[in-house]
Amino acid sequence: MINKKVKSKNNFFWIYIIILTIFLCIFLFKYSFSNPIKIDQDTFFNILIKGKIQKIIVKHKEIVHVYLNKEFLPPYHYKNFLKNHRKFLNPSLQYEFEIGDLQFFQKKFEDYKRKYKLNTLIDFKNQQDYTITKFFFDYGIFLLLLIIFWIFIFRKIGSSGSGPGGQIFNIGKSRAKLFNENDNVKITFKNVAGLEGAKEEVQEIVEFLKSPKKYTKLGGTIPKGALLMGPPGTGKTLLAKAVAGEAQVPFFSLSGSDFVEMFVGVGASRVRDLFEKAKEKSPCIIFIDEIDAIGRARGKNNIAGSNDERENTLNQLLTEMDGFGTQTNVIVLAATNRSDILDKALLRPGRFDRTILVETPELNERKEIFKVHLKKLVLSKTVDIDFLARQTPGFSGADIANICNESALIAARKNRSKIQHQDFLDAIDRIIGGLEKKNKIIKPHEKKRIAYHEAGHAAISWLLEYASPLVKVTIVPRGKSLGSAWYLPEERQLTTPEQMKDEICALLAGRGAEEIIFNNVSTGALNDLERVTKQVQSMVVIFGLNEKVGNISYYDSTGQNEYSFSKPYSEKTAQTIDEEIFKIITEQYNRAKYLLNKNKDKLSMLANELLEKEVIFREDLKKIFGDRPFSDNENGIDNVLKIVNNNYLS
Template identity: 45%
Template sequence: MTSTSKKKLLIIVAALGIVAGSCYGIYAWKDAHSDQGKQISYTAFMEKVNAGGIAKVKIAGDQINAVGKSGEKFQLFLPAGAELADTLVAKKIDFSSNPAASEPKWFEISIILLVALFLVMVLKRYGGVGRSKARIIDCSESLTRFNDVAGAEEAKAELLDTVEFLKDPAKFSALGGKMPTGVLLVGPPGTGKTLLARAVAGEADVPFFSISGSEFVEMYVGVGASRVRDLFAQAKKAAPCIVFIDEIDAVGRKRDAAVGGGASDERDQTLNQLLVEMDGFAVNSGIVVLAATNRPEILDAALLRSGRFDREVTVGAPDIRGREAILKVHSKNVPLSPEVDLMVIARGTPGMSGADLANVVNEAAILAARSNKDFVEMLDFDNAKDKVLMGAEKKSMVLSDKSKLSTAYHEAGHVLVAKLVPGCDPVHKVSIIPRGRAMGVTLQIPEEDIYCYTKEMLLAHLKVLMGGRAAEEIIFHTTTTGAGNDLARATDTARKMVSEWGMSRAFGPVAFGHQENTDGGGKKGFSDSTALEMDNEIRSIVTTCYADVRTLLEENLDALERLTQELVVKETLDAAEIDTILGLTTADDAANASCCAAA
């Protein structure tokens, strides 16, 4: 029996319960009131009996219902101790006697009605619990096209085959070709995976079923599998179509027999049903499953095998030309000043995703509107970029002179190390105005997109992170909690250098992976003794970098003081101002420590 049939049956049962309860209440009420007549006293009743005016009597407990010879009805109550039966027999009056009549069972009736009402409410809430929660967008509503997706040219090219297949499945089957039944979109958050899926549906002009992986799983075992069946049953009726499962890692995680519990059982059943449905497609059935995730490494191997998700399309962060195209898409309805150069903005936003860039354009428009401008200017984009990268300024937060000076030394330490150590990303701006959760911010922006980091670049990054704490310790002979985030990031980078990237002399080119396996087993991929050696190596890398930074800053205390004092006065310094303070004229001079020391 299908979930729909069960729902209809339960509704019928609930309705019959309500009807039965209502009928019982009406019958009980009629039964209790059917023999009621004129209320008379016992004395008057006995006078009528002695006079021969009573034809019939019905006694129920202490209640008497009588009918006169004229048809008139009477009702009274028998007094305690009164004897009536002998008198009625002597007068030859027809009478009957029953136990006391029960009162209408209103309590039982109320219970029946409340239970029936509760069943109706439960059916309304959970009657469709096994139905798919997918949002269906038909052809007329699929307005997204590939032109609306910028910065993902390679991904769009890979998805063109899917579009052609959905438009004309017979074209491929005629030559014996079999199109992939599933395409997995992989990439970090905000890179446009969902938008790409919508664009495929729009280009192919087919219905689009959209659902999140978490919407399959409920606390009730078997519900997720039922929803998967219902989703694909709807898709088969609407074929050709696209089924899009966002965040599929919520339901497609690797199965582990060692992990028990209802939640795990429900997730495994849901995954098993998904595997069955995807494997049961007929050749060129017209259904394409698109799924998105930013954690492909935790997906079950059975889900990724050929015949299910045949293709994996990587949707990464856009390059400089992609960022410019994304900015053009999001700013097409924004009035821009003639001075605005989107390429300059794109060059200063490496690593940003499409969602980040959309946020920059939106924030710039808001800042311009707040200043009552008719156009969005380049300054608005610069401020918006800083807000997205560093957080909003907390101008209402007033720092004491001591806290302000400590923050200035901390940020000056970051800046000076970034200027002195070769291989560091250029410093774009430094500020001691509190932003977000930080008391101060040093913003570094690489000159070009970086896709692979060398060991030297990572060590330089570690040293910049250590610069703030080292400056505080040199000047104040103590440390503060302000360096907590810097230390956490430095330790994480050092751990990856040792365990994942093979950049440790102690272990060589060996990758140990994460501390915990991703298959859910919770076991380490290495022994406890190896873990201890790794901890020692991580500590050695971090402390060595810290010692080098202390020495570097101690040799350039004059430059540190100049940067700090200017920060205290101006609160924010850009790249040009920093170079002027340090006596640098070109970017190449920034890598020369002797220039800084002599300034």
């Protein structure tokens, strides 16, 4: 059926092309060869005295058309026709010329007739001599071309509209897709794992419409809207699909960009049409994905006097959601990952009564998400779901789905019958670090420097209490990095300055190891320095974790100062902030060097192990350094900083 439809559309397309080509050829043929040859009066009288002219017609007292006798016409071969531009409709019309004084020309013409005894006729026409046929050939072809062209354009535009056979006049109609109980939507709340709090609130919205009396009998009203907010890939659209699968009411689904059009007024018209259809199907749910496409805060970067189509669309949406005559059982469900830029009028109660935060899943939630995606995979008994969940902190549901799919591809690439645990680890490495580049050529002295750099990270993360425990270290290039280390970070809801400083110290340990062993540093610590700088800046400027700057935060959660070029603090405070950032980084860098000097032999053993095996794991680190010594306060922050200050800062 699909092929037949496509073939039919293609046939119509070629028919239009053929018709347009034929009419265009006729038009060009007619107008290219319809003009007679222009001559002057002297040439005319030279032709006249030879007796070749049958008649002349004087039009509008200024233009003379010259018609030759048939015996003097050239042969009608197509080459001569194209060469001499002869008249297409009247072959005897060959020449034309202009006259100045009609009376003088007429007297001269009569004198020549008498002198040379000619029978040439003269006629005068001062009115338009168009017939229906002549009018058609002069203007009708152009009009037909124009009409056919516009029909073709209308059909092309209409074919992109909603529904079969749509025309350009439907451009203001809503493009929302309707789901109802007759549609087989396979995604339900059973397919949504982890997001228990968000799922509970969304389920309640469905219950509002299924049994409204349960909630209104005590005097309450049904919420008019709910906004799903959260990072990309956390499951906002999946929740909406589950609502469409579970709800026994009509469900309209569309994107915020479906309202956007180049024509003025189209967005507002589509909003009106959407809510009119929804009111007819009431009770129902409208889902607008990526609502920030039309919901941005008004008044920013707007040129005075200009017509902002996006603002008109937003104004219409605000009116439809909470204006006069909106007492209908229509609930608006929307999703966005840019809630900070939404207009305040859109977020107020009465429009979006509920704000549902969809965050990245926690440890137990990641386990549930893994179980959902692993159901369709052929797994071996070695797969440890608990370890995979611990190994993926900060991963969204979409990231976990990608890991499961990537592991299946890796196992298939290795011709395995089942997906093993190592395939999942390789998939995580592939997604986090990029593709492994085993064939990349690295010089021996560079490889040695990389080994000591990564060994420095691994050693300090093992020696410090709050640094993330190591999983594995490799010096095989992957993505843009020449070496990398994988850790198993502890999931915290709150972070103390001591924990942040341990993490900073571990990040600076790579450069510290280079300085200790090679007495110089390289550019390999770029990513480490970038992360360290941002983390220390957040300690001082955002979280208020610095004594000298004080309990002050310059973070703007509203986003109002996003485009501001001025700092929210004075130059003196800026200098203090810079000094404190430099002080913290210097202290932790010297702390890392102190611990590495103290364990220099073990650092060299670890680096040599890396050079030999290229990849080492937690067990290899434990053999060299023993159990983690953070129970002993020797390496605690206070004691180490005191020694560091005495040795390095004096």
